Amino acid sequence: MKNRLRVLRAEREWSQAVLAERLDVSRQTVNALETGKYDPSLPLAFKIARLFELQIEDIFDPGGAV
Amino acid sequence: MTERDEATHTTFWxxxxxxxxxxTDRRNNRRIVAWALAWAVGLTLAAQTLKGRIFHLEAGSWEAWVVALVPVVVCLGFIxxxxxxxxxxxxxxxxxQLQALAVGFGAGVLLLLHWELFEFAGMPAMDPSDAAMVPVFxxxxxxxxxxxxxx
Incomplete structure (x- = not known):
């Protein structure tokens, strides 16, 4: 699944460690999400959407790989 | 080193x-390591004691059972x-963890169900404690x- 996580994080000038801390996940998880190696669960997707104040579909696109 | 390379490197080590x-993971990891060490020490001491290398215990006595059960209790703490x-x-x-446990469990089942066949085929007999290390490994x-x- 394609996502805009890396772009959104870069816009806010957050490191992966900062985003990981805000989402209460490991930095490895943030990296795996950004590289498309792992798709988040629905609760984590909602958490990410709330953090960036966006809709889930504004961040994640089920249309294709990264 | 890119951010991804750095993440890979640090995550692996x-x-x-x-x-x-x-x-929270780091805190829980420290607990796991502490229990694992306690288990290894307990298992070694219990085995040496029951083999009479530290002091002699009568087989079937309640003291022998206590010594045998101590590492079991520590193992429950590890779990x-x-x-x-x-x-x-x-x-x-x-x-x-789920995927790693699936592989570990699969390796254990494979070994238990097939080792006899391997022995018939010419593999040396394996000590049960050595066999237990295969799924852990x-x-x-x-x-x-x-x-x-x-x-």
Whole structure:
């Protein structure tokens, strides 16, 4: 699944460690999400959407790989 | 080194040293390591005692049973600490653990069900304590592999 996580994080000038801390996940998880190696669960997707104040579909696109 | 390379490098070595993940993970990892060490020491001391190398205990006596059961209780503590880690970690780490446990369990079942066949085919007889290390080893190696895979 394609996502805009890396772009959104870069816009806010957050490191992966900062985003990981805000989402209460490991930095490895943030990296795996950004590289498309792992798709988040629905609760984590909602958490990410709330953090960036966006809709889930504004961040994640089920249309294709990264 | 790019951010991704750095993440891969640090995640791998932090996994090896048990320092990977969130602060909760690190706390729970320390508990797991402490229980694992206590288990290894308890198991070794109990085995040496029951073999009469430290002091003699009558087989079937209540003292011998207490010595035999102490590492079992410590092992339950290890399992509890591991469950606590799995419940407290994030969803990717849970997936990695699930996959690693599947490989470890599969390796154990494969060995148990097929070792007799291998012995008939010419493999040397295996000590049960050595056989128990196969799923543990498979579990540890799988953790490292799946951590690397989701780097």
């Amino acid at each position: 932090k996994t090896v040293t048990g320092a990977c993940g969130t602060p 509890h600490a591991y469950l606590r880690f799995v419940r407290g970690t994030d969803e990717l780490q849970r997936l990695i 498979a579990w540890i190696v799988s953790q490292l592999y799946f951590t690397w895979r989701y780097r």
